[in-house]
Amino acid sequence: xxxxxxxxxxxxxxxxxxxxxxxxxxxxxxxxxxxxxxxxxxxxxxxxxxxxxxxxxxxxxxxxxxxxxxxxxxxxxxxxxxxxxxxxxxxxxxxxxxxxxxxxxxxxxxxxxxxxxxx
Amino acid sequence: xxxxxxxxxxxxxxxxxxxxxxxxxxxxxxxxxxxxxxxxxxxxxxxxxxxxxxxxxxxxxxxxxxxxxxxxxxxxxxxxxxxxxxxxxxxxxxxxxxxxxxxxxxxxxxxxxxxxxxxxxxxxxxxxxxxxxxxxxxxxxxxxxxxxxxxxxxxxxxxxxxxxxxxxxxxxxxxxxxxxxxxxxxxxxxxxxxxxxxxxxxxxxxxxxxxxxxxxxxxxxxxxxxxxxxxxxxxxxxxxxxxxxxxxxxxxxxxxxxxxxxxxxxxxxxxxxxxxxxxxxxxxxxxxxxxxxxxxxxxxxxxxxxxxxxxxxxxxxxxxxxxxxxxxxxxxxxxxxxxxxxxxxxxxxxxxxxxxxxxxxxxxxxxxxxxxxxxxxxxxxxxxxxxxxxxxxxxxxxxxxxxxxxxxxxxxxxxxxxxxxxxxxxxxxxxxxxxxxxxxxxxxxxxxxxxxxxxxxxxxxxxxxxxxxxxxxxxxxxxxxxx
Numbered sequence: 040x041x042x043x044x045x046x047x048x049x050x051x052x053x054x055x056x057x058x059x060x061x062x063x064x065x066x067x068x069x070x071x072x073x074x075x076x077x078x079x080x081x082x083x084x085x086x087x088x089x090x091x092x093x094x095x096x097x098x099x100x101x102x103x104x105x106x107x108x109x110x111x112x113x114x115x116x117x118x119x120x121x122x123x124x125x126x127x128x129x130x131x132x133x134x135x136x137x138x139x140x141x142x143x144x145x146x147x148x149x150x151x152x153x154x155x156x157x158x
Numbered sequence: 159x160x161x162x163x164x165x166x167x168x169x170x171x172x173x174x175x176x177x178x179x180x181x182x183x184x185x186x187x188x189x190x191x192x193x194x195x196x197x198x199x200x201x202x203x204x205x206x207x208x209x210x211x212x213x214x215x216x217x218x219x220x221x222x223x224x225x226x227x228x229x230x231x232x233x234x235x236x237x238x239x240x241x242x243x244x245x246x247x248x249x250x251x252x253x254x255x256x257x258x259x260x261x262x263x264x265x266x267x268x269x270x271x272x273x274x275x276x277x278x279x280x281x282x283x284x285x286x287x288x289x290x291x292x293x294x295x296x297x298x299x300x301x302x303x304x305x306x307x308x309x310x311x312x313x314x315x316x317x318x319x320x321x322x323x324x325x326x327x328x329x330x331x332x333x334x335x336x337x338x339x340x341x342x343x344x345x346x347x348x349x350x351x352x353x354x355x356x357x358x359x360x361x362x363x364x365x366x367x368x369x370x371x372x373x374x375x376x377x378x379x380x381x382x383x384x385x386x387x388x389x390x391x392x393x394x395x396x397x398x399x400x401x402x403x404x405x406x407x408x409x410x411x412x413x414x415x416x417x418x419x420x421x422x423x424x425x426x427x428x429x430x431x432x433x434x435x436x437x438x439x440x441x442x443x444x445x446x447x448x449x450x451x452x453x454x455x456x457x458x459x460x461x462x463x464x465x466x467x468x469x470x471x472x473x474x475x476x477x478x479x480x481x482x483x484x485x486x487x488x489x490x491x492x493x494x495x496x497x498x499x500x501x502x503x504x505x506x507x508x509x510x511x512x513x514x515x516x517x518x519x520x521x522x523x524x525x526x527x528x529x530x531x532x533x534x535x536x537x538x539x540x541x542x543x544x545x546x547x548x549x550x551x552x553x554x555x556x557x558x559x560x561x562x563x564x565x566x567x568x569x570x571x572x573x574x575x576x577x578x579x580x581x582x583x584x585x586x587x588x589x590x591x592x593x594x595x596x597x598x599x600x601x602x603x604x605x606x607x608x609x610x611x612x613x614x615x616x617x618x619x620x621x622x623x624x625x626x627x628x629x630x631x632x633x634x635x636x637x638x639x640x641x
Contacts, residue, residue, distance in 0.1 A: 047435045049394075049422060049442045053491035060493070084479055086441035101439075114394075114481050121487035156490065 108141030199241025221336040234302035240599040246636035267352040278503035294502035320555035327378035334628035351378035385452035390485035394443035416450040514570030522595035543582040
């Protein structure tokens, strides 16, 4: 039996794991994910990672072609969110989380990530 | 290997008389289990397996082996990762699992006395509701704490106290001629196992000898108090030398329980990335450092955290992408496998599931230039042989020396891959040995390198001691140049 499925890069694993866990545990979140058809790039300072959301299924990949949303965030700030030392809204308001594409989808992205870190 | 069936039958019967018929086997299918381990070291079958319960039974087995000049090999779980219990010349495997008692827990002098079969899992459970803790390697919970101590293994307090052999207070052992001996303060008073005493220190006669000088039947090992405040931090960084100096700086502050440097490949292995896919990808952080620190008060804890954060600021000046987070954040990202670092002992995820696992573990100078060179050379060699660059490395004993532990997965069912792994471990070891690194839990082939370089007078002394203790050369023969 394979122990591991999904991406094998360090941040891809993290995002894939968090999404899988949240979708598995939270029905509302699962329904929300089903409503999304986006190609969201999280542009970390290490390297960008794309979450492909296709109406319920999701894939996390380092192939970041044709994104509908690009969110730029520093890796340390991303970790600070998980450590409850920073909030998504706070980072956004301080200009530490920037939308390089798809700004009008900000609420969707906010919902995707703010709920994701509430583990 | 005993040739005569009649001779084998006689020995089997005598062993049964000593320990009871249910604790002896000469059945090939049971002997097979003891003929190999998970490493690339070649298998060799024993003639008998015996499972004693008492020191007196062991003494009787040893005397029988001596009378008949049959090799004898002490064994607990065989998970030493050096092929050390593979019976190179056949003989009797003395499986010590049934001797699994924690005989004493002395809270005043802070030690436990345990039998060989006591595992890290046992001691962890035993101490769980006390104010004390033992030290744990990143090894499976089913491994023997005595074996790890006698083989000088590393652990999660190695930064403070060095390798596990350095925490041995005393020993009871059956010598190769059957006598039972005590070493340490316990040699004078059985009720006092507080330390090695003030007599000439003979503990070394059993440390790193790989069962060549007798069978240790009891060991006194130090335990330490728990602290009410404890936390872990993870640092991801990109440059080894910068990471080294960060670790060195904190080590010099003498505030840390433990610091562990992992290559990205090792992190991936821990996370369960399948064999062959745990590779560093361009753009990823190169190193993960696990920081473990504890305190008696919130104030002390805060002060330690402040020192860690100040030291990390220095890292950021050289390595701006370096990041730090709590173990909780890491668990949110990666799940419970990461959090296992605070729940030792545990089996590193993905390490044992692929049939073969070996390592090259070495102790060496902590000189930063030599350590960095060791990393570069080792990664070059591992890359050449197309295996994963899984390195687990740490500063030892406050910075007095350094440890490398390459955790190498391979498919043991694949003969080509096994042969390639044999070449890799040798080449890897050679490249580190040139830099002054000494392998611990030393396999036979690596011991040969040391013996060639060693002071001849040292080797002669070692052989004299061996000959004196084990005149018939029956204890784990074929190791450290002893036939």
